Amino acid sequence: MIEIIDLTKKYGKFTALDSLNLTIEKGTVFGFVGQNGAGKSTTFSILATLLSPTSGTAYINGHNISKEPKTVRSQIGYMPDFFGVYDQLKAVEYLDFYGASYGISQSERSKLIPQLLELVNLTQKQDSYVDVLSRGMKQRLCLARSLIHDPEVLILDEPASGLDPRARVEMREILKELKNMGKTILISSHILPELAEMCDSIGIIDQGRLVAEGSVNEIQQRLRGEKLIIAKLYRELDRAVNFFEDQPLVSQLAKRDDGESLQFMFKGSVEEQVQMLKNALLHDIPIVSFSEIETNLEDVFMEITKGVELS
């Protein structure tokens, strides 16, 4: 189980991660979606005890990352988005080195390594030097490495990035197998449909803030029941923000990057939508346009990640 509480990371004035709160139950696969630079890798680095948070904390299986980093390290298998390999090491030796680094005995390692290589379909490549393996093979080998100490929690940062379609399918199959083994998996991608297929829940992160979270079904239902609305305003953006914030059917209100429009999710009937627009005009909110966006899963991600959530 992973519990993240008010996790914040700042670099000077730049906030990479802003009060992230998240709970991932044991045995679930949680997909973390966001654009490049949204804060996914920062979150993963903090959870992997590679980066200290500015404030807030997180627990891995009840162990605090700040107070018990050593215990946390033994409970997680971490795969970074970019990683290198040692030249002149064979695939077997690569896994053997990391097995030894986790304190696994030689006899156990010699039993474990063939099983792991089989899991990631690299048995044939066991005596190949790691630096000559293809990118997909290196990714799979790195996944095998992250499993060598049988961790309960896997933190996988964009494991399928840069892979060709076949390698992506292979990676997805391996992850399904790991899910069946009862691992808690936190996985990131900037491609939402890719994660939707294999995740129980997903969270969408943008500019360091979690802007949407829930099970894949919940989010899909929400999409069907909710509309993404964009309101363009003529000045007085803040007054409009205050107005829409008070509307009970409005959620995920955000200012858009253009600085003159707002976006929000509206959960209500057409009549209620008309009534809200009437009320806005009665309150002298200078609305230039008020439009509903047709959405699919990818569109929602694109639209949500354009703005910064205010509520």
Add this chain to the structure above:
Amino acid sequence: MRNLLLNPVLNKEFKLRFRSFKGFLGLAFYLLALSILIIGFIYLDTRNSPMGLFRPDQSRSMFMMLSFIQMGLILFITPGLTAGVISGEREKQTLNILLTTNQSSTSIILGKLISSVSFLLLMIVASMPIYSIVFLFGGISPGQVVTILGYYIFTIFAFGSIGIFFSTLIRRTIIAMISTYGVTLFLTAGTAFLYAISMSVNQMGMATNNPVPYFFAMLNPMMNLLGFLEPDAFRELSSQSGVGIDFPLWAAYLISYTIIFLVMLMISIRKLRPNMKVRSKE
């Protein structure tokens, strides 16, 4: 000690370092060069000698020459071997994965230090039989050879720790390398230059019982080597110059570099992984 022998980083580095044939070829060339130097020295000396003899005092001179060459080699190579070990892993993007394993920071740093200087140690140890040629002609005792070997090993680890320190603190290898060479240059040429200046101040009678030259000499590995090889000459020079400290220079060297070694390693160990404790500023 058992933990050190079972150190996975050390084992892996040994495997990588000694796997390639190039390393052994380099070692063979080094030993060949050293042999040619010795044979050349003996040849020239016997040729220029009226009796065609190689006397014990000449054997001693040859030993001193070899010792200084080896020390120069150590001071030149050690920064290059150590200043990239951590920053290099960072640049190759292998450090993050290593840091998420159960290996302690101490184990990683010690494994890296020992493995990075292991080839140099091998070179030094492998050259010992060639060194032993001096025993054929006298002038040097086996004890002196062993002392010099110990002194080399100590110096390698002391200067290696400086390389590890910069490699851990500085993200880029090239900067870490420049910083390590800079410090090494100061501790060798810099301290010798400052020693010469402060000695001349003493000899001009501008200061009496001024211990400053002693402190510079204490930090200089070449001067300490000279102190080992010619203790009487060095002692006389110090007494004439009004340094006013009778504590053995080699002991001061051992103490000061042990402190440097420990401090460098402790900082490296502490800084290898981030301090996960939240520093509340708000």
